[in-house]
Amino acid sequence: xxxxxxxxRPRAFDREAALEQATRLxxxxxxxxxxxxxxxxxxxIGAPSLYAAFGSKEKLYVEALHYYGDNYQAMVWGRFxxxxxxxxxxxxFLLDSAxxxxxxxxxxxxxxxxxxxxxxxxxxSELGELVRIGRAAALDxxxxxxxxxxxxxxxxxxxxxxxxxxxxQTVQSGMSILARDGASRAxxxxxxxxxxxxxxxxxxxxxxxxx
Amino acid sequence: xxxxxxxxRPRAFDREAALEQATRLxxxxxxxxxxxxxxxxxxxIGAPSLYAAFGSKEKLYVEALHYYGDNYQAMVWGRFxxxxxxxxxxxxFLLDSAxxxxxxxxxxxxxxxxxxxxxxxxxxSELGELVRIGRAAALDxxxxxxxxxxxxxxxxxxxxxxxxxxxxQTVQSGMSILARDGASRAxxxxxxxxxxxxxxxxxxxxxxxxx
DNA sequence: CGAATTATATATCGATCGATGCAGAAATCA
DNA sequence: TGATTTCTGCATCGATCGATATATAATTCG
Numbered sequence: 001x002x003x004x005x006x007x008x009r010p011r012a013f014d015r016e017a018a019l020e021q022a023t024r025l026x027x028x029x030x031x032x033x034x035x036x037x038x039x040x041x042x043x044x045i046g047a048p049s050l051y052a053a054f055g056s057k058e059k060l061y062v063e064a065l066h067y068y069g070d071n072y073q074a075m076v077w078g079r080f081x082x083x084x085x086x087x088x089x090x091x092x093f094l095l096d097s098a099x100x101x102x103x104x105x106x107x108x109x110x111x112x113x114x115x116x117x118x119x120x121x122x123x124x125s126e127l128g129e130l131v132r133i134g135r136a137a138a139l140d141x142x143x144x145x146x147x148x149x150x151x152x153x154x155x156x157x158x159x160x161x162x163x164x165x166x167x168x169q170t171v172q173s174g175m176s177i178l179a180r181d182g183a184s185r186a187x188x189x190x191x192x193x194x195x196x197x198x199x200x201x202x203x204x205x206x207x208x209x210x211x
Numbered sequence: 212x213x214x215x216x217x218x219x220r221p222r223a224f225d226r227e228a229a230l231e232q233a234t235r236l237x238x239x240x241x242x243x244x245x246x247x248x249x250x251x252x253x254x255x256i257g258a259p260s261l262y263a264a265f266g267s268k269e270k271l272y273v274e275a276l277h278y279y280g281d282n283y284q285a286m287v288w289g290r291f292x293x294x295x296x297x298x299x300x301x302x303x304f305l306l307d308s309a310x311x312x313x314x315x316x317x318x319x320x321x322x323x324x325x326x327x328x329x330x331x332x333x334x335x336s337e338l339g340e341l342v343r344i345g346r347a348a349a350l351d352x353x354x355x356x357x358x359x360x361x362x363x364x365x366x367x368x369x370x371x372x373x374x375x376x377x378x379x380q381t382v383q384s385g386m387s388i389l390a391r392d393g394a395s396r397a398x399x400x401x402x403x404x405x406x407x408x409x410x411x412x413x414x415x416x417x418x419x420x421x422x
Numbered sequence: 423c424g425a426a427t428t429a430t431a432t433a434t435c436g437a438t439c440g441a442t443g444c445a446g447a448a449a450t451c452a
Numbered sequence: 453t454g455a456t457t458t459c460t461g462c463a464t465c466g467a468t469c470g471a472t473a474t475a476t477a478a479t480t481c482g
Contacts, residue, residue, distance in 0.1 A: 198410070
C-alpha cells in the first residue's frame with residue numbers, strides 16, 4: 001500500500017537507514033562541515049540518489065533534525081513528561097541528559113544535535129532559525145512544567161519560573177559541550193546533582209527529598 | 212625600535228587592528244564558516260597580504276585565539292583571580308560571564324569564542340585540540356581555586372572539587388549558548404544566582420553570604 | 423519476452439574554497 | 453633623484469563545494 005501502483009524500478013536503498021546515517025553525520029560534524037561526498041559515503045548512495053530522495057542538502061538537514069527529534073529526544077524528555085512532580089521531572093531531565101549526551105544509553109554521538117548546532121552563523125539563516133526554535137521549545141517545555149507545579153501548589157508562586165527554566169536549560173546546554181570534550185556520564189551526573197541542590201535552595205526545598 | 216632597520220616599503224596596514232577584526236569574525240562565525248574572502252574584507256587587505264602577514268588561515272586562527280585570550284578573557288577571569296574567597300571568585304566569574312557574554316561590557320560578539328568553537332569536527336584536528344585545551348584550562352583554574360579554598364579552610368575537605376568545578380564550567384558553557392540565542396544579561400545573571408544557590412547548598416553555606 | 427519506467431553510476435557543471443605568481447605601486451636609504 | 457626593497461591588487465591556481473545532465477542498469481507490467 002505504501003507503493004501505489006508504480007511500474008518500473010522501485011527504490012533500491014533503505015531511505016530510513018540512509019537518513020539515520022545522515023543524521024548521525026550532521027550530528028557529529030555539524031551542517032557546514034558535512035559535505036555531500038561525506039553524506040553519500042555513509043549513506044551508501046550516489047549524489048543523484050541523494051538529491052532525488054531528499055531534494056537538497058538543506059532539506060536533508062531538516063529531515064535529519066526531525067529524525068533526531070523523533071528518535072532520540074525521548075531519551076531525554078521521556079521521564080520529564082511522565083514525572084509526577086516538577087522536581088522529579090527536572091531531575092530526570094538532567095540525569096537522563098547526562099546518560100544520553102555521553103552516549104551511554106545507546107551508541108550515538110556525544111552532545112545534543114540541536115544544542116551544539118551552530119548553523120545560521122553564515123548564509124543558512126533558515127536552518128539557524130530552525131535549531132534556535134528547537135532550543136526555545138525546550139525552554140518552553142521547562143517553563144510550562146514549572147508553571148503547572150505552581151498551579152498545583154508544588155512550588156510557591158513567588159519563584160521566578162523563567163529564571164529557573166533558564167537555569168535548567170543552561171545546565172543541560174553546558175552538558176552537551178562537556179560531553180563533546182569527553183566528560184564522563186558520572187561527571188555529568190554529578191553536575192546534575194549540584195544543579196538540583198540549586199533547585200532545592202531556589203524552591204525552598206532544603207532537604208532534597210522533593211516533596 | 213619595533214622597525215629594526217628596514218629599507219623599502221614599511222607595512223602599510225595595522226596588523227593588530229586587522230587581527231582584531233579577524234578575531235571578531237572567527238568569533239562570530241566559527242572557523243570553517245569564515246572564508247578568506249570574508250577575512251580580507253573585514254581586515255581591509257588583500258589575500259596576499261593576509262598570507263604574508265599570518266601564513267595561513269589556520270595560523271591566523273591560532274593568532275586570533277591568542278588575541279582573544281589576551282584581550283577579552285580578563286573580562287571574565289579578572290575578578291575571579293583577585294577575589295578573596297572561592298565563593299566570591301566563582302560568583303564573580305559567573306556574573307562577569309553574564310555581562311561579558313551578552314556583549315554588555317564592550318561591543319563584542321555574544322558568547323565565548325573558545326566555548327562555542329566547534330572546530331575539530333573535521334580534518335582540523337589540531338585547532339580542535341587547541342580550543343579543547345582552552346576549555347580544559349578553564350576547568351583547571353576553577354579546580355585550583357577550589358583546592359586552595361579547601362586548604363585555607365574556606366571549604367570543607369569533604370566537598371567534591373571536581374564535581375563543583377565541572378558544575379561551574381557547565382553553567383558558564385551553557386551561558387554562551389543562551390547568549391547566542393539572545394538571552395539578556397539579566398537572564399544570565401539570574402541563572403548565575405540560581406547556580407550560586409547550588410554552590411551554597413553544596414558547600415554547606417546556607418545563608419548565601421559566603422563567609 | 424518486450425516495452426515502459428525508474429533508480430543508479432559516471433562524469434561534469436559553475437561557483438567558491440584556500441592559497442599564490444606576477445607585476446606595478448609605494449616608501450626608504452644612499 | 454635613483455636604486456632598492458617591500459607591500460599590494462589583479463588574476464589565477466588546483467581542489468572541492470553543492471548540484472545535475474546523461475546514459476546505463478534494473479525492475480515491473482502487458
